[in-house]
Amino acid sequence: MNDDRNTIWSLVEKHHQRLLTEWLACQQRDLRLPDSDRKADTAGLARRFLEEFRRGTASAQFDDIQAAEWQPMRELLEDLSRDRALQGFSPNETAVFVFSLKEPLFALLRREFGADADRLASETWIASRLIDELGLYTMECFAKTREEVINRQQQELLELSTPVVTLWDGILALPLIGTLDSERTQIVMESLLQRIVTSGAEIAIIDITGVPTVDTLVAQHLIKTISAARLMGADCILSGIRPQIAQTIVHLGLELNVVSKATMADALALALRRTGKVITERKQPANPEA
Amino acid sequence: MPTDTDDTMPLRASEDVVRVRQAVRARAVGAGFSLVDQTKIVTAASEIARNTVDYGGGGTARIEVLRNGQRRGVRLTFTDQGPGIADLTLALKDGYTTGSGLGLGLSGAKRLCNEFDVRSTPGQGTVVTLARWV
Amino acid sequence: MGDIPILKIGDCLLVSIQVDMHDRLALALQDDLTERIVADHARGVMIDISALEIVDSFIGRMLNNIAAMSRVLDAITVVVGMRPAVAITLVELGLSLTGVRTALNVDKGLALIRRAIDSPERDDADRYG
Numbered sequence: 001m002n003d004d005r006n007t008i009w010s011l012v013e014k015h016h017q018r019l020l021t022e023w024l025a026c027q028q029r030d031l032r033l034p035d036s037d038r039k040a041d042t043a044g045l046a047r048r049f050l051e052e053f054r055r056g057t058a059s060a061q062f063d064d065i066q067a068a069e070w071q072p073m074r075e076l077l078e079d080l081s082r083d084r085a086l087q088g089f090s091p092n093e094t095a096v097f098v099f100s101l102k103e104p105l106f107a108l109l110r111r112e113f114g115a116d117a118d119r120l121a122s123e124t125w126i127a128s129r130l131i132d133e134l135g136l137y138t139m140e141c142f143a144k145t146r147e148e149v150i151n152r153q154q155q156e157l158l159e160l161s162t163p164v165v166t167l168w169d170g171i172l173a174l175p176l177i178g179t180l181d182s183e184r185t186q187i188v189m190e191s192l193l194q195r196i197v198t199s200g201a202e203i204a205i206i207d208i209t210g211v212p213t214v215d216t217l218v219a220q221h222l223i224k225t226i227s228a229a230r231l232m233g234a235d236c237i238l239s240g241i242r243p244q245i246a247q248t249i250v251h252l253g254l255e256l257n258v259v260s261k262a263t264m265a266d267a268l269a270l271a272l273r274r275t276g277k278v279i280t281e282r283k284q285p286a287n288p289e290a
Numbered sequence: 291m292p293t294d295t296d297d298t299m300p301l302r303a304s305e306d307v308v309r310v311r312q313a314v315r316a317r318a319v320g321a322g323f324s325l326v327d328q329t330k331i332v333t334a335a336s337e338i339a340r341n342t343v344d345y346g347g348g349g350t351a352r353i354e355v356l357r358n359g360q361r362r363g364v365r366l367t368f369t370d371q372g373p374g375i376a377d378l379t380l381a382l383k384d385g386y387t388t389g390s391g392l393g394l395g396l397s398g399a400k401r402l403c404n405e406f407d408v409r410s411t412p413g414q415g416t417v418v419t420l421a422r423w424v
Numbered sequence: 425m426g427d428i429p430i431l432k433i434g435d436c437l438l439v440s441i442q443v444d445m446h447d448r449l450a451l452a453l454q455d456d457l458t459e460r461i462v463a464d465h466a467r468g469v470m471i472d473i474s475a476l477e478i479v480d481s482f483i484g485r486m487l488n489n490i491a492a493m494s495r496v497l498d499a500i501t502v503v504v505g506m507r508p509a510v511a512i513t514l515v516e517l518g519l520s521l522t523g524v525r526t527a528l529n530v531d532k533g534l535a536l537i538r539r540a541i542d543s544p545e546r547d548d549a550d551r552y553g
Contacts, residue, residue, distance in 0.1 A: 186512070189512050189515075190508065190512065193508035193511060193512065194508055196508075196528065197508060197528065200528055200529075200532070202528075202532070224515045224516070227515045228508075228511045228512055228514075228515045230526060231506050231510075231511040231514060231515070231521070231526050232506060232508065232511055232526065232528060233504070233526045233527040233528040233532060233533075233536075234528075
């Protein structure tokens with residue numbers, strides 16, 4: 001039985017140069033790689049893949065790609081699929097890299113064992129299963145990377161939609177756009193508190209003009225955000241309360257426990273008064289060019 | 291669900307509560323928790339650990355790092371052979387904020403976690419299991 | 425005398441909580457503070473928690489107790505230096521710090537105490553504009 005296990009290894013050892021050439025030709029054909037950079041990159045990868053393939057198949061843990069001897073190969077495939085995913089290759093294109101090895105490998109087996117049907121069948125089966133596992137592992141890694149990219153983009157989107165603006169010294173504004181769910185609230189709180197720390201602001205105007213509905217849950221999230229800001233020494237003013245929202249708040253009996261103003265302008269006026277600022281008319285007439 | 295590694299620590303005195311907090315922090319950091327998530331689970335751990343020492347007559351804390359596909363989690367199990375909790379429903383109510391001196395902090399800790407379970411038999415002891423996932 | 429130093433800044437007392445508190449230390453601190461408020465005629469007590477990575481209900485109770493005792497002795501308690509992650513967690517925990525004012529840092533805490541002592545009636549008018 002030991003013989004079988006080393007068959008693939010010894011064959012690949014003996015013919016790896018030819019195998020590499022034929023494999024690259026298959027990829028070339030199936031992938032139609034446009035520029036020479038990508039081609040060179042693929043050739044390098046293929047060479048390393050075969051090296052690790054030889055190392056893995058030489059070991060006693062021949063067909064278990066989770067074994068320690070296959071670790072370098074797994075890392076190679078992780079890097080490969082990560083790069084491909086980040087560069088925008090399709091899953092198919094990434095998979096072809098591994099699966100296209102079957103063609104030249106089976107051809108090699110046929111040349112060696114052509115006369116012995118049984119032997120050929122069993123060796124082909126072993127080789128096929130091995131490449132399948134490696135290919136599937138590659139796909140898993142690819143999927144993982146894609147998920148990471150999507151998650152990161154989601155994060156960025158969430159952060160972009162919750163900007164914290166410095167209206168004046170010590171006065172921050174947080175214009176909320178869209179619904180306020182618990183995940184968004186966490187991000188909002190983190191951004192706002194971080195800004196309070198860096199700016200030392202003592203007033204935060206939370207504007208909800210862009211929040212479509214305020215129900216009990218949204219109110220809870222608002223209350224949490226306001227409480228958190230207060231713990232950091234910043235008082236909040238709620239602004240942008242539309243008439244329907246005011247009705248809903250009263251109707252639901254929501255106790256927001258915060259000073260609220262209809263518009264951000266009113267909130268800003270209050271904030272300026274509180275911070276001891278006064279707006280006065282200039283002696284000369286207003287100059288639009290100034 | 292596969293668990294990575296597992297740590298059981300004694301909880302007999304205040305110093306142990308500090309040690310448990312530090313251990314939970316370390317594991318949460320290792321599991322890739324954000325600062326806010328770390329703070330939440332360490333705070334929950336502190337609540338229950340103190341209970342175990344103050345009301346449970348001492349016990350143990352077990353810390354496990356969990357993996358479920360992409361997600362990582364930290365699970366904590368607090369065990370004591372103390373007097374137990376007579377009225378669980380009451381204990382899980384928001385006792386702290388209204389100042390009604392039960393001071394068990396169970397309801398607060400529950401809010402900080404994704405999973406929370408309390409088993410208690412008066413006269414025999416209590417087991418509190420909580421977990422947070424990211 | 426407990427292990428936590430209490431500093432005097434004008435008519436305010438400043439306490440920095442650096443270590444992990446346990447029962448004895450917390451009680452000792454509360455005792456010391458009460459004595460010092462009276463001895464130094466303090467009008468304000470500032471508790472700096474910038475070194476605390478977490479604030480649980482035990483610490484919360486301690487802070488509330490200190491605020492309650494101070495109020496009886498006509499002093500204002502201000503907690504300063506709370507970390508953002510701690511604030512977010514406290515809010516989730518549902519822990520309310522009653523009678524405890526907060527400020528970002530020691531400077532602002534002192535200013536807050538000054539404002540509150542010098543013109544207590546200005547507070548309300550300010551709030552609602």
